Amino acid sequence: MDKNLLKELQSFLKIDQIITDKSSIQVYQRDGLSGYSGIPGMVLLPESENDIVKIVKICCKYNTPVVTRGAGTGLSGGAVPTDGSIVLSTSRLNKILKVNPEQRTAVVQPGVRNIVISEKAKEFNLFYAPDPSSQIACSIGGNVAENSGGVHCLKYGLTLHNVVNVRAVDCEGSVIDLGLDSFDFPGLDLLSLIVGSEGMLAVITEITVRLLPRPCSAKVIMASFNAVEDAANAVAGIISEGIVPAGLEMMDGGMVQAVEDFVHAGYDTEAAAILLCESDGMAAEVDEEIDLMVGTLKKFGASKCLVSANDHQRDLFWSGRKNAFPASGRLSPDYYCIDGTIPRKKVGAMLREIERMEEFYNLRCINVFHAGDGNLHPLILFDSSKPGEFEKTEKFGEEILDLCVKFGGTITGEHGVGLEKLGSMCVQFTEEERNTFSAVKLAFDKNNLFNPGKVIPILSRCVEKGRKHVHKDNREFKEIPSF
Ligand SMILES: Cc1cc2nc3c(=O)[nH]c(=O)nc-3n(C[C@H](O)[C@H](O)[C@H](O)COP(=O)(O)OP(=O)(O)OC[C@H]3O[C@@H](n4cnc5c(N)ncnc54)[C@H](O)[C@@H]3O)c2cc1C
Structure with a gap:
């Protein structure tokens, strides 16, 4: 790192706002995504907006990339530092x-x-x-x-x-x-x-x-299904009845078992899949919506529907869902969380395809979904210490995301693109669309200072990796009749 750059930073930052020693820097090498890391030149801990203004001006002057970091829980490698970059951590801006x-x-x-x-x-x-x-x-x-x-x-x-x-x-x-x-x-x-x-x-x-x-009242239903497809159809059923649940989440049998062993949330471990369906609002409204949803869930084959009896049980049901990732971490040394979206009616078909891929790649995958949003989180379990297993896992993940695009969905529902999904961007978007993203980036950041190498793949990457734009196959728009 340029000595003059460091000198300029030291002119206004305190000694404990600048981290340069190798062992402390290690903490900032990766985010929540297994398999990707980078070594920053230094880490800075600004304490005000003014600190950030000065840091950015200096980084601009010395043409040193800036990777902003929040808590480092991201799951797509967004906060992974480019080698030699400055990591700008917001951890002290916490008021x-x-x-x-x-x-x-x-x-x-x-x-x-x-x-x-x-x-x-x-x-x-x-x-x-x-x-x-x-x-x-x-x-x-x-x-x-x-x-x-x-x-x-x-x-x-x-x-x-x-x-x-x-x-x-x-x-x-x-x-x-x-x-x-x-x-x-x-x-x-x-x-x-x-x-x-x-x-x-x-x-x-x-x-x-x-x-x-804050809603006056909230209750959640835990519904068990003997077939994953029935659970997926029930999700579509609830939405098409015009109900907007406060939460509509799905877990397959493998995930239910993992979570129950960890959190003891009272989940039905005999079920092939469970749904958590929440209603919130005025008490009478909630009771009515819960009754409606229980009726729909049963119509679609729910074998059991347990409604939370009090806030403690509601929290317990949700704590299971919210601990799905750490619970998966107990099953294997590493897990790789995929984040794609598909139309709700394709959930069953996607799960069948994932089962096929599990066999093909010889890797286990357990599934949790923000089902109401059609947002999938298949978690592929792997061991990064086994040679070639991470690469195999990445291929498995890419194949799931390719299928999301083919089914008319997207390569990310909420975790972002970061480093992880650069190849999948070539599948989701045409060259012209990617060029538009680059033009927007350039309009804001003409020196490519902020988080370079993330989100927008360069053309040669798409060509090298043979990743091509895929056309969606679910364009079901009917011609509007003319009157
Ligand atoms: C167990 C677990 C569960 C999760 N569940 C969910 C979930 O339910 N839904 C969901 O959406 N995500 C989830 N995530 C992913 C992650 O928590 C989110 O993406 C979160 O928003 C990342 O916040 P962070 O502060 O950790 O950001 P970081 O990981 O530090 O950074 C993420 C990205 O934001 C940029 N960034 C951070 N701060 C700033 C800033 N001030 N200015 C500009 N850019 C900035 C970084 O450069 C990077 O590109 C989960 C992650 C884990 C580990």
């Missing part, structure tokens, strides 16, 4: 600056953990809706950068739908303020562009989130 109960908003720094926002908002009988299963650890800045989801996003929307304003530092060190506290935004909607931009366009320094009134 809730203001809660405004009249406007139902909170202004927070990017390093605030997701769950802390709802804990604070509870004092005002409010909550922040997007709740990734990593919410005890992940940062709101990371959530905005990934447009994260969670079990309650079916009803309440993703991060994008729950953020009203973002402040960020651009590649020249200027502060940009995106969004307005109103329903419409004059001009181009740059707030929507920055949400989900995976650290590629700017460093997010402050976020205003929307808060919602």
